[in-house]
Amino acid sequence: MSRDDNRERWQLQTSRTGGNGLEVAFTGRWCMDQALPFPDRLAAELADGIDRLTFKTDLSSWDSGFLAFISRLLKLCEERKIRVEREGLPEGVRQLLAMAEAAPVQKLAGTGQSDESLLFRMGSAMLAVFRDGPAMLGFLGEIIISFSRLATGKIRMRWGDLWWEVEEAGPRALLIVSVISFLVGLILAYLGADQLRMVGAQIFIADLVAIGMVREVGALMTGVIIAGRTGSAFAAKLGTMQVNEEIDAFRTLGISPIDFLVLPRMVALILMVPLLTLYASFVGILAGLLISTTIFGIGLFEYYNQTVAALDLSHFMVGLVKGTVYGSVVAYSGCLRGMQCGRNATAVGEAATSAVVTGILLITISASVLTVFFYQLGI
Amino acid sequence: MKAKHPLKIQNLTIAYGEKVIQRDLNFTVNTGDIFVIIGGNGSGKSTLMRSLVGLQPPTQGTVLYEGLDFWNVDHAEHERIKRRLGVMFQGGALWSSLTLAENLALPLNQYTDLSPGLVDEIVSLKLALVGLAGYGDFYPAELSGGMKKRASLARAMALDPDILLIDEPSAGLDPLNARHLDNLILELRESLGTTIVLVTHELPSILGICNNSVFLDAETRTMIDSGNPKEAVHSGDPKVRTFLTRGEA
Numbered sequence: 001m002s003r004d005d006n007r008e009r010w011q012l013q014t015s016r017t018g019g020n021g022l023e024v025a026f027t028g029r030w031c032m033d034q035a036l037p038f039p040d041r042l043a044a045e046l047a048d049g050i051d052r053l054t055f056k057t058d059l060s061s062w063d064s065g066f067l068a069f070i071s072r073l074l075k076l077c078e079e080r081k082i083r084v085e086r087e088g089l090p091e092g093v094r095q096l097l098a099m100a101e102a103a104p105v106q107k108l109a110g111t112g113q114s115d116e117s118l119l120f121r122m123g124s125a126m127l128a129v130f131r132d133g134p135a136m137l138g139f140l141g142e143i144i145i146s147f148s149r150l151a152t153g154k155i156r157m158r159w160g161d162l163w164w165e166v167e168e169a170g171p172r173a174l175l176i177v178s179v180i181s182f183l184v185g186l187i188l189a190y191l192g193a194d195q196l197r198m199v200g201a202q203i204f205i206a207d208l209v210a211i212g213m214v215r216e217v218g219a220l221m222t223g224v225i226i227a228g229r230t231g232s233a234f235a236a237k238l239g240t241m242q243v244n245e246e247i248d249a250f251r252t253l254g255i256s257p258i259d260f261l262v263l264p265r266m267v268a269l270i271l272m273v274p275l276l277t278l279y280a281s282f283v284g285i286l287a288g289l290l291i292s293t294t295i296f297g298i299g300l301f302e303y304y305n306q307t308v309a310a311l312d313l314s315h316f317m318v319g320l321v322k323g324t325v326y327g328s329v330v331a332y333s334g335c336l337r338g339m340q341c342g343r344n345a346t347a348v349g350e351a352a353t354s355a356v357v358t359g360i361l362l363i364t365i366s367a368s369v370l371t372v373f374f375y376q377l378g379i
Numbered sequence: 380m381k382a383k384h385p386l387k388i389q390n391l392t393i394a395y396g397e398k399v400i401q402r403d404l405n406f407t408v409n410t411g412d413i414f415v416i417i418g419g420n421g422s423g424k425s426t427l428m429r430s431l432v433g434l435q436p437p438t439q440g441t442v443l444y445e446g447l448d449f450w451n452v453d454h455a456e457h458e459r460i461k462r463r464l465g466v467m468f469q470g471g472a473l474w475s476s477l478t479l480a481e482n483l484a485l486p487l488n489q490y491t492d493l494s495p496g497l498v499d500e501i502v503s504l505k506l507a508l509v510g511l512a513g514y515g516d517f518y519p520a521e522l523s524g525g526m527k528k529r530a531s532l533a534r535a536m537a538l539d540p541d542i543l544l545i546d547e548p549s550a551g552l553d554p555l556n557a558r559h560l561d562n563l564i565l566e567l568r569e570s571l572g573t574t575i576v577l578v579t580h581e582l583p584s585i586l587g588i589c590n591n592s593v594f595l596d597a598e599t600r601t602m603i604d605s606g607n608p609k610e611a612v613h614s615g616d617p618k619v620r621t622f623l624t625r626g627e628a
Contacts, residue, residue: 032487032491032493032501032538032539033491034492035492035493035494036493036494036497038494038496038497040496063539064501064504064505064536064539065491065493065497065501067501067504068497068500068501068504069497069500071500071503071504072496072497072500092570092571092572095566095569095570096504096508096570096571099507099508099566099570100504100507100508100512101507103507103508103509103510103511103512104510104512105507105512105513106511106512106513106514106517107513109516110478110479110514110515110516110517110518110521111516111517111518111521112478112479112480112481112515112516112517112518342520343520344475344518344519344520345475346475346476346520347520
């Protein structure tokens with residue numbers, strides 16, 4: 001704080017001394033609150049047949065900026081095999097330089113020093129994806145074994161944990177699911193109205209919205225919402241437990257973290273996402289009804305009758321199966337990435353991001369497979 | 380010229396809502412002191428430290444840095460004072476997405492106009508001073524606990540602070556590493572003339588390197604002793620004596 005009182009600027013002078021010697025004289029303030037010079041400006045003078053360097057100092061104050069200047073200058077002299085006499089430097093500078101020079105230097109490079117080519121990095125990323133495959137299958141296998149242990153009564157579910165996860169994944173997601181589903185229903189109604197008006201069949205907006213929401217969009221949107229909301233939360237929570245060694249503590253006690261941590265989360269989403277899908281479909285249909293009756297002049301009962309006629313049980317079954325599958329893959333992705341998390345704060349963020357990406361990717365793949373599957377079955 | 384009393388605490392009370400953590404604290408840190416805040420678990424040492432570094436406003440009283448009321452000066456002055464403080468957190472608090480070199484360079488790039496070459500040189504020097512020469516490209520996750528502590532100390536020293544505030548420097552370190560860190564703190568004080576404020580439980584550190592102290596009591600929620608800890612071993616207060624002799628006196 002007191003250093004700011006003196007604003008005198010740094011000064012640097014060089015002069016040749018007897019024979020091939022060079023004396024560097026420092027005066028004024030050499031502190032970091034000024035733009036200090038870089039020692040390489042002396043390189044030309046040092047190259048001019050100099051074999052000995054001495055110092056002369058009359059400093060009002062100095063700090064690490066001066067120390068860094070001297071340190072760099074010493075390195076330049078070492079490169080040029082110039083003998084340095086440090087007597088002219090302040091006592092504190094000599095002490096600190098001695099301390100820094102006494103420390104052994106680490107020879108291995110850290111991972112921060114990465115100069116691999118783009119091609120190398122792309123190749124490494126691809127290899128990492130292929131290596132991830134067996135790990136994903138292994139984790140799936142562990143979950144299946146855990147479910148079989150639950151079914152045969154070899155493990156006991158902690159019901160408190162399960163209900164807590166159910167509440168987190170279900171009722172607390174209702175608001176966001178309502179908003180998104182309402183807006184999607186609205187978009188479907190407008191999209192249908194525009195196209196169907198051309199053939200005078202606007203009443204079929206009800207069919208489009210009802211079948212679209214119940215079979216596909218309700219489950220898909222719920223899956224995506226849950227991937228972003230709950231899947232990432234699973235990864236962050238399990239990742240933080242990994243960082244705090246809580247998962248290691250389970251393992252050392254012989255308790256399977258899959259049984260204890262993953263199973264309740266899997267069960268919660270398998271139970272909740274189909275229910276949220278039904279709810280999302282209902283809200284979407286309601287949005288279609290609202291738009292059709294108020295904007296496009298379709299009668300309330302007319303729309304209702306058309307919706308009831310369009311839907312049959314198979315549509316609900318398709319939507320519920322999809323919802324269950326999406327819930328499973330989101331829970332699986334969140335738990336997988338959480339359990340794979342590294343042991344630092346950055347890794348937790350990466351795990352949460354990766355959980356969402358993996359979840360949405362798996363939802364998209366399973367949506368495609370299920371659509372083809374149900375088409376082939378004629379459902 | 381440095382002020383004789385860079386830090387002065389007057390009638391300080393710190394609280395979380397209604398819960399008073401410490402009250403009526405009065406002590407002075409002199410230039411060049413290695414000052415230790417002592418106290419049992421839950422006595423509010425770390426909370427007091429947070430108040431000294433600008434993270435926890437006090438309920439009452441003043442924290443004076445060179446006569447300036449830290450919590451009541453204008454924003455610009457408050458920030459200027461903060462830049463003259465170096466803080467080492469208990470867990471290291473190194474930024475995990477940055478390498479050690481980047482951790483140290485960030486405050487230098489933020490607050491100085493030094494050339495990139497000189498910043499790199501300062502970073503190398505500071506790392507060498509804490510025994511981490513050549514570790515600039517390592518991420519915090521690649522270091523042991525002791526190395527993280529030393530790296531954190533190097534970052535706290537990056538801007539050559541007038542006062543270095545260190546929370547539990549030896550916690551979690553083996554005795555050899557703890558002693559190495561104590562020696563390092565001593566050497567830095569000798570070479571740079573930095574005033575150091577420590578929070579620690581470690582008796583070897585308290586009795587080995589500290590020359591001034593305040594003792595906080597968890598029960599009465601106030602300070603019960605102050606002064607040179609080597610003399611406090613014979614304190615009139617039995618709690619202080621018991622603490623400093625591990626109940627053996």
